[in-house]
Every structure is written in structure tokens, then in C-alpha cells.
Amino acid sequence: xxxxxxxxxxxxxxxxxxxxxxxxxxxxxxxxxxxxxxxxxxxxxxxxxxxxxxxxxxxxxxxxxxxxxxxxxxxxxxxxxxxxxxxxxxxxxxxxxxxxxxxxxxxxxxxxxxxxxxxxxxxxxxxxxxxxxxxxxxxxxxxxxxxxxxxxxxxxxxxxxxxxxxxxxxxxxxxxxxxxxxx
Numbered sequence: 608x609x610x611x612x613x614x615x616x617x618x619x620x621x622x623x624x625x626x627x628x629x630x631x632x633x634x635x636x637x638x639x640x641x642x643x644x645x646x647x648x649x650x651x652x653x654x655x656x657x658x659x660x661x662x663x664x665x666x667x668x669x670x671x672x673x674x675x676x677x678x679x680x681x682x683x684x685x686x687x688x689x690x691x692x693x694x695x696x697x698x699x700x701x702x703x704x705x706x707x708x709x710x711x712x713x714x715x716x717x718x719x720x721x722x723x724x725x726x727x728x729x730x731x732x733x734x735x736x737x738x739x740x741x742x743x744x745x746x747x748x749x750x751x752x753x754x755x756x757x758x759x760x761x762x763x764x765x766x767x768x769x770x771x772x773x774x775x776x777x778x779x780x781x782x783x784x785x786x787x788x789x790x
Contacts, residue, residue, distance in 0.1 A: 615786050615788050617672050618669070619668045622672070624672075625645065625678065627644060628678040629678075630680075632718070637680065652688070653688045656692070656693070658698075658699055658749060661750035664689075664750075667685075667686070667750065668789075670710075671787045674709070674713065676781070677781045679713035679717065683710040683711055683714070701738050705731045705738060706731075708727045708730040708734065709731045709757075712768075713783060714782075716768065721770075726765075728762075728764040735754055739754050739758060750789065769783070
């Protein structure tokens with residue numbers, strides 16, 4: 608995770624971004640509206656991600672790409688599939704759920720919902736705390752990301768959410784001043 612207003616290089620460049628980053632009240636719902644960018648598209652059931660082989664998990668990396676480029680709803684959806692594949696239990700499921708809440712906080716920030724940013728950030732921080740506890744003192748990094756840095760950032764975000772934005776912001780505007788950069 609780095610503080611940088613310039614999105615990093617794509618991790619999965621062969622997977623195109625949707626034509627727009629969904630924002631409630633501004634755009635057609637991606638899956639429920641016949642003109643939505645993912646209408647009629649049935650996502651494939653992802654395999655359970657192997658935390659040791661995270662570099663080979665296209666859905667995980669694509670979620671990071673989406674998040675870093677302002678596609679928060681879409682990142683949420685990418686990670687939610689992995690959360691379900693994990694059976695919604697265990698350290699990897701908790702980690703995915705924390706990322707889902709972080710993406711939801713981004714969507715709420717772009718939507719101008721400060722209360723939603725705060726609530727989703729608090730949930731993400733609680734989940735990152737759980738992941739850190741499950742990893743133990745030697746497990747600071749998980750699936751390429753620094754869990755303690757994510758915990759600090761989400762805790763700070765819950766206490767100091769960004770100022771409300773207008774829903775008329777650019778379609779793929781970045782709500783946060785940091786990027787997820789796995790290594």
C-alpha cells in the first residue's frame with residue numbers, strides 16, 4: 608500500500624475495465640439494469656484463493672486493479688466472489704471481507720456518504736485486526752499486502768473520512784490518496 612495519487616501499473620492488463628465505474632444515483636445498475644455494464648454476465652465461480660500463490664489469483668489481482676483505478680463497486684464484486692469461494696470463514700475470508708468493506712468505503716466516499724465511509728472503514732479495520740491476530744507476530748504481510756498498514760489506514764479513515772464529494776465527479780475518480788500495491 609502506498610500513498611500516491613497516480614494509479615499504479617495494472618496487475619492484470621489483459622482484463623479490460625468496465626465502460627464506467629458504477630455510482631448509485633448516477634449510473635445504470637451494472638447487473639440489474641438491461642443497459643448496465645455487466646447485465647446478463649454470469650461471473651465464473653472462482654477457485655478458493657491460495658494465499659501462498661496470490662500472484663496467480665487473477666480475480667484477486669483484478670480486484671486490486673479495479674480498486675486502484677476507482678472502480679469500487681466492481682472491486683467489491685470481484686473480491687466478494689473470492690469471499691464466497693472461501694466459504695466466508697477463516698483468515699482468507701476475513702481478509703477478503705475487509706477488502707470488500709474497504710471498496711464499499713470508496714464507493715461511499717465517491718457517493719458523498721461520510722457516514723457510510725466511516726462505518727465500512729470501521730468494519731474493515733475490525734476485520735484487518737482479526738486477520739493480523741490470526742497471522743500472529745510473524746505474519747505482517749498477507750497476499751502481498753501489509754495488513755498492519757491497512758489496519759492503520761482503515762482506522763484513520765474511520766476517524767477522518769474524506770470530505771463529501773459530489774456524485775457529478777469524474778466517472779472513475781479516485782476517492783482515496785493511496786493505492787494497494789502488492790509485493
